[in-house]
Amino acid sequence: MELHSKKHFFEDLQDKAQKEISFGVYVHVPFCASTCDFCSFYQETPHRQDLLKYLQTIRTEFAPFSSDRPVETVFWGGGTPGLLPPSDIEFLGNAQLETLGVPLREWTVEMAPSTVKPDKLKVLKDLGVDRISLGVQSFQEEMLEALGRRQSPRQVLEAYDLIRSAGFQNVNIDLIFAVPNQTMEIWLRDLEKTRELAPDHVSTYCLTLEEDTALYLKLAKARHKMDPGREADFYERTWEVLHNMGLQQYEISNFSRPGMACLHNLNTWRMHEWIGFGPSASSQYMGRRFTNTANLDEWAQGLLEKKPVFTEDSELSSRGLALDTLIFGLRMNEGVDLFEIRERFPEFESFTVDPFLEGLVDEGLAESSGGRFSLTLKGRLLADRIGAELLGCNDI
Ligand code: SF4
Incomplete structure (x- = not known):
């Protein structure tokens, strides 16, 4: 993608901001001690001078958004936010609080099990973080090895206990399935361990x-080949087992106890607004979508010169945003309400999608009731294909 910068970009957006609309904040912490074999996120080895550059620069990046506009949710992802030493976590948290204020509804921090320590958890708790997302991936040695994930099953369990002992009452665990050589039996052992730990939220990828x-x-x-039939078996079995544990599916990959869905992600999937801070972070804000350069030095230099560098920067069309609302909405169990979408995006010419959605109902892939469409179990298994076909409706 073309790399370019815009002078006074943030100031322009800020002028246009409608102060009464609240928004989410994503902070990308781009450091990992090692690279997992499956990972394609932007991250760097944490050298001290780079950490310092990151911390100093992110304050500059927060600054233009200092306003009375309330932030509803915050999500620190990465990379490995938990890799930062306690004093750096405190610095980053305070810089965010001083500029953007206290998030009204939720503050999540992702942690890799090997980084979970009591002193870090205390700093996070004191800052007001109320949700921890633990990157478990698997509880089993051979799967962790297959994923090139440098953590032991013992570390995972200890980390979970430490998080609970520190008083966090909203804990997510991330798991990965359909790993090469992973049998259903091996996967079910991960789900059984999940049942024993009883997290409030589970994301299965x-x-x-x-x-x-x-x-x-x-x-x-x-010459390994992915097998779609095998993946579908994993999906179906996972949904059944997690449902039996009392974890309600609310999106293709996400399950929670009642009332404990991730509010930050819901905000994103409903195509509301969010700002991403840090290298490689994406934003959707005031009718624009933009993505920071995935390069620490370039990101820092751009902000220093007040010319932020983006790898993507586009104006959103009402029609495109409406389609994204439909596509991401259909991935959620609540589905989409076409009346609401038409009300929100009056320019949206829904006649091209109505027949498509009705076709899904005829095929048994969706259900409709009073203008609301949601995918059936069979439809959820084909959500990626349905999303791609809906995008095609935009070309008609
Ligand atoms: S810890 Fe997360 S961000 Fe870092 S390499 Fe592993 S998967 Fe990627």
Whole structure:
């Protein structure tokens, strides 16, 4: 994508901001001690001078958004936010609080099990963080090894206990399935361990192979092929087992106890507004979508010169945003209300999607009731294909 910068970009947006609309904040902490074989996120090895550069610069990036506009949710992801030493976590948290204020509804921090320590948890708790997302991926040695994830099953369990002992009452665990050589029996053992721990939220991701990852290269050499039928079996079994544990599915990959869905992600999937801070972070704000450069030095230099560098910066059309609301909405169990979408995006010419959605109902892939469409179990298994076809409706 073309790399470019815009002078006074934030100031322009700020002028246009309607102060009464609240928004979410994402902070990307781009440091990891090592690179997991399946990972394609932007991250760097944490050298001290780079950490300092990051912390100083992010304050500059927060500054233009200092306003009375309330932030509803905050999500620190990465990278590995938990890798920061306690004093750096405190610095980052205070810089955010001083500029953007206290988030009204939720503040999540992602932690890798090997980084969970009592002193860090205390700092997070004191800052007001109320939700921890633990990157478990698997509870089993051979799966962690297959994923090139440098953590032991013992570390995972200890980290979970420490988080609970520190008083966090909203804990998510991330799990990955459909790993090569993972049988259903191996996966069910992960789900059984999940049942014993009783987290409030579980995110289960089907392994996807991005081309620039070590795992992709390893499997390409072994001529490994993904099997869609096998993936569907994993999905269906997972949904059944988690449902029986009292975890309600609210999106293709996300399950929670009643009332404990991730509010930050809901805000994103409903196509509301959010600002992403840090290298590689994306934003959707005041009718624009923009993504920071995935390069620490370039990101820092751009902000220093008041010319933020983006790899993507586009104006959103009402029609495009309406389609995204439909596509992401259909991935959620609550589905979408076409009346609401038409009300929110009056320019949206829904006649091209209505027949498509009705076709889904005829095929048993969706249900409709009073203008609300949601996917059936069979439809959820085909959500990616349905999303791609809906995008095609935009070209008609
Ligand atoms: S810890 Fe997360 S961000 Fe870092 S390499 Fe592993 S998967 Fe990627």
